Every structure is written in structure tokens, then in C-alpha cells.
Amino acid sequence: MIEAHGLTRRYGGRTAVDGLTFTVRPGIVTGFLGPNGAGKSTTMRMILGLDRPSAGSVTVNGRPYAQHCAPLREVGALLEATAFHAGRSAFDHLHALAATHGIPRRRVAEVLDQVGLGEVAHRRAGGLSLGMGQRLGIAAMLLGDPRTLLLDEPVNGLDPEGIVWIRNLMKGMAATGRTVFVSSHLLGEMAQTAERLIVVSRGTLIADTSVAEFLQRASPARVQVRTPQAARFSELLAGPGVTIVKLADDRLDVGGLTSDQIGQAATHHSITLLELSVHHPSLEEAFMGLTS
Amino acid sequence: MTTANGVTQLRVLTAEWIKLRSLRSTRWTLAIAAVSMVGLGMLLSWSFANRISDGRSQAGAGLVTVPVRGGIIAQLVIGVLGVLIVSGEYSSGTIRASLAAVPRRLPMLWAKAAVFGTTVLATMTTASFVAFFAGEEIMHRSPAHVSASLSTPGALRVVIGIGLYLTLVALFAVAVATIVRATAAAIAVVAGVLLVLPTLVSLLPPDLLGTDIARYLPSNAGAALLQAGPQTDMLTPWTGFVLFGLYVAFTMLLAARLLQRRDV
Structure with missing residues (x-):
């Protein structure tokens, strides 16, 4: 001790x-x-x-x-x-x-x-x-x-x-x-x-x-989404506490929502999802998130 | 937590003894100090006896002091060794392991001083007696055919005094190295105080208190014990030696204080 x-x-x-x-x-x-x-x-x-x-x-x-x-x-x-x-x-x-x-x-x-x-x-x-x-x-x-x-x-x-x-x-x-x-x-x-x-x-x-x-605590998981309707989906997902980064024309990086919520939203709005993946931060990223 | 497992001064003494004897360089350096003292004493005795037989020198007090004059060289070696047993711990990082084992710290300093001081006292007193007998034998066999013995006035004091003087040099070096911590700087301080300072002061004109100051310098005070016959420019033997002891004690107390307060 x-x-x-x-x-x-x-x-x-x-x-x-x-x-x-x-x-x-x-x-x-x-x-x-x-x-x-x-x-x-x-x-x-x-x-x-x-x-x-x-x-x-x-x-x-x-x-x-x-x-x-x-x-x-x-x-x-x-x-x-x-x-x-x-x-x-x-x-x-x-x-x-x-x-x-x-x-x-x-x-x-x-x-x-x-x-x-x-x-x-x-x-x-x-x-x-x-x-x-x-x-x-x-x-x-x-x-x-x-x-x-x-x-x-x-x-x-x-x-x-x-x-x-x-x-x-x-x-x-x-x-x-x-x-x-x-x-x-x-x-x-x-x-x-x-x-x-x-x-x-x-x-x-x-x-x-x-x-x-x-x-x-340091850095919650983010979800990567690949969809041909990225611009529209981005507007649909937007809301309080949600951060969306557009990585490419067909690729979004979403924080503040779980992959479940995003998948359901896609079905609801008839958005075609090509990829939906949860990205856990590495310890290094977690650490940077806390100290910066 | 029983004292059976705990740190005691006696155990720290054992530990320091293991440290001292487990370094080959320490054993060699001590041997060099002893052998060079005897060897130099024999050489000086031979040369002194020749000068007497040529009538260039009076026998006088030199009969007693010349054979052990190699102690001058030995003090440099002992001083360097005393520095190294402390500064070596700092330069290698061993000091952290040592003080983690003895976090009260002072028992380690006392143990180092006691173990090294005792080793120097035993080794160099022996060397002093050997140097004395060897030197007297050389002078006795020379054409001058002169010699002193231990019963010559002052002889026993001088021969024993070498061991005592070098022991104080050893303790002084341990204390200085504990204060300074870096090897080169500590050696410079020890050599500077013991050897360079008296030389510098002797360059002062006598009417500027040169001789008055000189006799009170640490090594000059200590060396009073090593003189035979009347001296005009030095303290009396034991007064001088006690003064040297006080210098060393003061340095050691300063070392203890700093060791306790500083980070390692």
C-alpha cells in the first residue's frame, strides 16, 4: 500500500x-x-x-x-x-x-x-x-x-x-x-x-x-460510416452532442452516437450503408485526448 | 517488523566492508600506497645516507624521518582512494541502492568512514613500520653507518604518526567526496587543500604572515606530528595533529549535514 x-x-x-x-x-x-x-x-x-x-x-x-x-x-x-x-x-x-x-x-x-x-x-x-x-x-x-x-x-x-x-x-x-x-x-x-x-x-x-x-472516459468510441449518400446522412444524423467529420465524399466519422443508433437511422431514412465500423481509440489517443 | 531483520549500524559496517574489499581497484590502490611508501622510503634513505657519508648532510632528525617520508606520496594515493569509494557510488548510481537500503543515510557515511579509516590505519601503520626498519637498515649498512631506532626520541611518534596522519587524510577525502560528489572535483579539492594550499601560502612574503598562516593549514598542522627534533615554523606535534583532526571533523560534519538534506 x-x-x-x-x-x-x-x-x-x-x-x-x-x-x-x-x-x-x-x-x-x-x-x-x-x-x-x-x-x-x-x-x-x-x-x-x-x-x-x-x-x-x-x-x-x-x-x-x-x-x-x-x-x-x-x-x-x-x-x-x-x-x-x-x-x-x-x-x-x-x-x-x-x-x-x-x-x-x-x-x-x-x-x-x-x-x-x-x-x-x-x-x-x-x-x-x-x-x-x-x-x-x-x-x-x-x-x-x-x-x-x-x-x-x-x-x-x-x-x-x-x-x-x-x-x-x-x-x-x-x-x-x-x-x-x-x-x-x-x-x-x-x-x-x-x-x-x-x-x-x-x-x-x-x-x-x-x-x-x-x-x-478519455475518448469514447467513434463510428466510421461509408455511404454514397454521405452529405444527406450527415444532415440527418446532426443533433446535440453529435460530432460529424467528413473524411471523404463517401465517408463520415461520427461521435456521440452508437453504431446501433446509426444503423437504425440509416434504415429509417433508407440510406444505403456500405460500411459501419466502431473505432476504439488506442491508449495513445486516449492519453492525448486527456492531456491536450 | 523485528529488529532481527532490521538495519543496524553494525550491519551497515559489514555492508561497507563487503563493498570496500569487493573492488579489485581498491585492493590494488591500497597495495600501491603501501608499497610506494616503503619503496620511496628505502630510496630516500639510501640517498640520505650517501649525502651524510659525503659530508653534505647532517644526520640529525633526518635519521628518523627520512625512511617514512614516502608517506607524502601515499597521502595522494589514499586521498584519491578515499574520494573514489564515495564518488564511485554517485557516478555509478549505486548510491541510490545504498541509500534505499539505509534510508537514514548517516549510518552509511559513518560506516564508510570507519571501514576505510580502519583499513588505512592498519595498512599504512604496517607500511610505516616496514619503511622505518628497511630505511634504518639501509642507512646502517651504508658507508655512513648511521641509524636510528624506535627508542630514538620522537621516532615511535613519527612512525605511528604516519598511520594516524594518513587515516585523517582518508577521512578528509571521504568527507570531501560526500560534499562534492563528483570524482574529479573532489580529487582537486583534496589535493588542493593538502598539497597546493601550503605551497601557495609559502609563496607569501614572510612579513605578510606567510609562516604564521602556513603552520595552521590542515596538512601542515597534521604534518607536525611527523617531525623529529626542534621545529620553529610548525605547531607542536600533538597540537598540530589535533588541529588537523578538527579540520577533518568539521568537514565530516558538513558532509553529514549535506548527505541528510540533499536529494540523490
Whole structure:
């Protein structure tokens, strides 16, 4: 459980995060969505106590992160791919982190095996590929078997196999009752993974909803109509709340009416329909609709 | 949430010890500091003994101090290493993982300082004794046939003092790097304060307080502990060393304050 209240961060005159209030619940994957520079990473760093809020507060599992006496057992975080020293082995990197909490060596070996780095555990981490580095970050995240997981743009640098793997990992973690909070600027990625969305733009909250509701609210479906009598049909359909865009001589794009209503109207007025198709907006379009 | 699983200062010390010994570059750099100190001491001892036998130098206090004079080179190496163990965390991004594990932050700084300080104290005190005995042996076997021993007045203080002085240099470097965070800038500050500042001040005309200021500079104050025989232009050994310690403590407190307040 993550709870933010009026979380704000200013850098000089610029407000990176502006009064964010949201709750991330356990048991599901919650997506943290917004374009690059929307304040997602700053928010994540504030959750971890790495950046100080200018105003407001954020708690994890009931208290500020820094006040937990075993923070790695409360929250595991994947912030950046390269949060390790190139000259140190993956094992030593994790071993040092584990030592701060008295986490035993065998747990270090366990998480390295879990992320598939068992064989390169004792090599210099500088030689790891981008994807392997990301896996090392995930191993660090899992180290304390935390109740809450925080992932900042986790699919960056992963190959398709790795992307599927981390999606399944996040879903699996949520299924065991953990809180999973994952940021991304890739809307399609969120649709694959998240159940709920917290959407930010320029530091402010613009939606806190389910993925389906978000799509619905942001930009309802439009209907494309192809008919030889486009001009006349356009006049017949016109009414309050209805928007009609003429795409071509025989093609209309209708908003504010369902395909059922349009089909019935066509029958009623003896209009020949060549095509009637419902166009669901993509997440990208939904997002543009909300933020512009 | 039991303390059995929690973060303690002792556990953070263990973690910092793992970090320190798991970097090959750290082990090599420390070895270079120790070996160069001994090697340079032997070379200087040989050259000093030759000058005495030629009648170009008086034995005097040099009998005690020359064998351990390699500490001057070692302080640069120790200073750079002290910077790197902190600035390396910032440049690699490890600092975020480190502070996410120890969000109260200060235990990490204390642990870094304690682990690195103790390592430098142990390594360089050993190197100092080895350099002393090796240098005295060289001078003893030279045509001049002179040498000092640990029972020579001031000798034990000087030999132990090298380890203590370099430990303070190590802590100073850790503190400066915590304040400055960038490797190159931190090395410049450490070298500037310890080596360049005394040189600059020595260029001041003596009637413009040059010598008066010089003796209170951090490295000059600390180096008072490393002198044998009467000194006119330096503080007394332990007064100087305590003053150097105060400079380092002040820098460390500033580092602690900034570490607590800043974003990472």
C-alpha cells in the first residue's frame, strides 16, 4: 500500500510534481502513466525517500519509507538499470545490500538464480549487457522479499523474452497480494500489465482509474460510416452532442452516437450503408485526448 | 517488523566492508600506497645516507624521518582512494541502492568512514613500520653507518604518526567526496587543500604572515606530528595533529549535514 497526500516537488521555479494524491492498493498491478518528464521518476524517488518532497507526504505500508527499520523488506525498487558499480560482481553488489538487513548469503544466490544471473554472478558487473543489468536491478528489488514493489520503466533495455518475463513477474507478485507500482510512458505496455492506472501529466494527476474506464472516459468510441449518400446522412444524423467529420465524399466519422443508433437511422431514412465500423481509440489517443 | 531483520549500524559496517574489499581497484590502490611508501622510503634513505657519508648532510632528525617520508606520496594515493569509494557510488548510481537500503543515510557515511579509516590505519601503520626498519637498515649498512631506532626520541611518534596522519587524510577525502560528489572535483579539492594550499601560502612574503598562516593549514598542522627534533615554523606535534583532526571533523560534519538534506 502506497499513499500519497498532496505530494509536491519543486526545483527552483519549476514544479515537477504538483499536489499528487493517490493510493496504490495491494493485490493488483497499478500503472503509473505519463509522458517523459511528467514527474513519475521524481515521485518514485520521493516514495523511497531519495528526494525530499517540497510539500505533502507519502507513506509505504503505513509510514514514511525512511522510518521503516527494515526498508528492503517493505519495499523493493527498480529505479535504474545501472545502480551498481561496474567493478563489483553481481553477487558482491547484492551481498553488500543484503548485509545491511542481515539477509543471508543464500538469499543472494537465490534471487540471482531467480533472475537468471546465477552463472555470471561472480563476474564483474561492468561486463553485463543492458538486459542483464536490468535483471540485476530486479534481483536487488526482490532481495528482501518485500511486500511492495516499485518499478520505474522496467522494460527499458529488455529483450522481448525479458519483457514477457517481467510482466509475468509483476502479475505473479500482485497475485500473491503484494502491491506493485510500475511506471511507464508506454501506454500499450501498461494495457498489457496494469489493472489500474494513475495517470500524470506535467506533475499533476489527471486520472486514477481502471484501464477500461480510462479509455472510456478519455475518448469514447467513434463510428466510421461509408455511404454514397454521405452529405444527406450527415444532415440527418446532426443533433446535440453529435460530432460529424467528413473524411471523404463517401465517408463520415461520427461521435456521440452508437453504431446501433446509426444503423437504425440509416434504415429509417433508407440510406444505403456500405460500411459501419466502431473505432476504439488506442491508449495513445486516449492519453492525448486527456492531456491536450 | 523485528529488529532481527532490521538495519543496524553494525550491519551497515559489514555492508561497507563487503563493498570496500569487493573492488579489485581498491585492493590494488591500497597495495600501491603501501608499497610506494616503503619503496620511496628505502630510496630516500639510501640517498640520505650517501649525502651524510659525503659530508653534505647532517644526520640529525633526518635519521628518523627520512625512511617514512614516502608517506607524502601515499597521502595522494589514499586521498584519491578515499574520494573514489564515495564518488564511485554517485557516478555509478549505486548510491541510490545504498541509500534505499539505509534510508537514514548517516549510518552509511559513518560506516564508510570507519571501514576505510580502519583499513588505512592498519595498512599504512604496517607500511610505516616496514619503511622505518628497511630505511634504518639501509642507512646502517651504508658507508655512513648511521641509524636510528624506535627508542630514538620522537621516532615511535613519527612512525605511528604516519598511520594516524594518513587515516585523517582518508577521512578528509571521504568527507570531501560526500560534499562534492563528483570524482574529479573532489580529487582537486583534496589535493588542493593538502598539497597546493601550503605551497601557495609559502609563496607569501614572510612579513605578510606567510609562516604564521602556513603552520595552521590542515596538512601542515597534521604534518607536525611527523617531525623529529626542534621545529620553529610548525605547531607542536600533538597540537598540530589535533588541529588537523578538527579540520577533518568539521568537514565530516558538513558532509553529514549535506548527505541528510540533499536529494540523490
